[in-house]
Amino acid sequence: MIRLFFALLLLGSTAFAQQKDSAMVSRIVKEATENSHLKKLGLELMDGIGPRLVGSPQMQQAHDWAVAKYTSWGITARNEKWGEWRGWQRGITHVDMVLPRVKTLEGMQLAWSPGTNGKTVTADVIIIPDLADSIAFQQWLPNVKGKFVLISMSQPTGRPDYNWEEFATKESFEKMKKERADLTEAWRKRIAKTGYTTRTLPVALENAGAAGVVMSNWSSGFGVNKIFSAYTKKVPTIDLALEDYGLLFRLAEAGNTPKISVRADSKENGVVPTYNTVAEMKGTEKPNEYVMLSAHFDSWDGGTGATDNGTGTLVMMEAMRILKLVYPNPKRTILVGHWGSEEQGLNGSRAFVEDHPEIIPNIQALFNQDNGTGRVVNISGQGFLHAYDYIGRWLAAVPNSIRQHIETRFPGSPGGGGSDYASFVAAGVPAFSLSSNSWSYGSYTWHTNRDTYDKIVFDDVQNNAILTAILIYMACEDESKTSRERIVLPVNPRTGEPGKWPVQTKPTRRGGLD
Structure with a gap:
């Protein structure tokens, strides 16, 4: 009878938790679909501010805009200085052929x-x-x-x-x-x-x-x-x-x-500070454990950085906005990092890892998005042996209309570069890339003069904001702390040596100045 009592108690507790999670997911989906801020945020960031080259006035403008936006939503936000860069400002370029x-x-x-x-x-x-x-x-x-x-x-x-x-x-x-x-x-x-x-x-x-x-x-x-x-x-x-x-x-x-005429206006602005923008929702039960959202904020400036990585930025901002409304008192602290100078070598995220030893060992999970406007179609375990357990449980709460497109690969291999999640993987953090489908990203928008607002597929970005908000919620609520146990990497066929986990790399903190 005692065993039966505790079994029924456990069953009831599980059913209550599932019901609670289902209700929260419904609220997330409802807010995301009926009150989306994505297009307004996209217009303000990509059209209003424009490209965000590290060291440019637009980069600083974007940091200040993000802090103001988070503050308006009741979310604490700050710009954290991590280095200095060559300041440069683009002006008009005009080129004419005048002969023949x-x-x-x-x-x-x-x-x-x-x-x-x-x-x-x-x-x-x-x-x-x-x-x-x-x-x-x-x-x-x-x-x-x-x-x-x-x-x-x-x-x-x-x-x-x-x-x-x-x-x-x-x-x-x-x-x-x-x-x-x-x-x-x-x-x-x-x-x-x-x-x-x-x-x-x-x-x-x-x-x-x-x-x-x-x-x-x-x-x-x-x-x-x-x-x-x-x-x-x-x-x-x-x-x-x-x-x-x-x-x-x-x-x-x-x-x-042939003969051409060129007018190229640009301005050198000396040495300027570089920042990460970090926003925070303090945890109520485990405030010293963290669940993180991640996207780089900077871009090249051929276009306006719309899909690299404006869309990743919008996903994280919209997820935070939604969570503040429907989940204002998370169990664990929620952090979002908008990183500077990813394009020159993951510098902002590498600096954050180096500068925050009090946070890094206590990160439950990090989710990063940075490969275009498409809906998420792949999540790899990044070499963490038990990632299939907790990622699988969290994904189970995601509506099937979103989950059905996602292929999972466990345990996967640790990413050594490519985007900011790799800065955290190198430090042993369970950090995962929310990898999107292509939309011809490599040819048409990645680092190009055509990476502009009109290339954004807002249905897919909304899909990703919902997915991210649910994963963050589930990671916050999980009673267990995620395992950091790593796989044994296979032998490198080129060297014959055992595979090695990526090592932490120091950021470049003075860019274009030496």
Whole structure:
């Protein structure tokens, strides 16, 4: 009878907990679907503030905006300084071809590029020649004085492969791919024979008196380029769209020397502080144990950083807003980290791990989202042996309409990089990536000039906000503390050595200043 009594008590307790969880999930879904703030947040962040290059005024504006937004929701938030960066502010870039005819070109200066000092610079365009060796290149180098120099290969086609696959004959498609491969290898050798790399060549050109460096970093999609950082210190580095770059290249190669006019405005702002934005809902029963939401806040500035990682940011902010309304007194403390300078090497999250030894050992779980606007379709156990147990239990509370799309991989392997969860995995924290489906992320929005508000798929972002809020709630309520036991990693086939867990890496705390 005693055993039966306790069995019934346990059964009743379990049923009550499940009923309680089900009611909470319903409230989360209702708030997320009937009172979504996602589009308003997206407009304010992506359209109003824009791209968030570390060290830029927009990055600081975004940090302050997030603190104000959390405060308006009754959530404590702060900006935590972790380093300093080269301050730089983008201005207008305007490029025109003026000979042999007039045409406005699509292009922009790269991040941290020098400007043209308020002037419009007009000069001939030349191509890096195919010379015998570095000695011949040094002899040729004075020819760049006063000219814009093309340093990228001219692509044989601006059509992405999927377009060729749909419409070309198989023979034509294969012919194009071979031509492109041959051109790519020939261009690699051409650059190698200069004695410089793609990083050092622009500096050599500016030191030889070039008016500027012109490149095109095509992203294998219609009208889309990757926009990264410049290596020049005195003259502008400009990226042109494939079709306009190809125009200049073909004209120059045919001996019809084109001439372009460039106006590039930018401003150096000296040394500026860098931050993480951290918001907190204090736990009521276990305030010194933490459940974390995570997304990097910074972006490259070719577009507005909408899917990298504006959408991850929106997911975490919306999840926190919902939880504050429906779950204002969590058992464990809920933290959200909006990290700075992820794009330069996970620096903000690495600094947080290094600066908060009082938090890191007590994190129940961390969920990070950072690979585009798509709905979450994969969660890996990151090498934690028992992740299947607690992640499985928490996912069981998620509505099937969301859960059915998610593939789980347990125990998985520890992530050594890629996004900010890896900073925590290296410190032994059960940290997980909420990995999304593609929406052509790699080609069209990852680090590109097309990563803008119109690419956001709000239904999928809403899906992810609901999922995140439920996982955070379940992790807070779980009576057990998560296990940190790790798998034994297999032997590395390349080295023959046993696999090793990723090690903590120190952040770069002074960026672009040395």
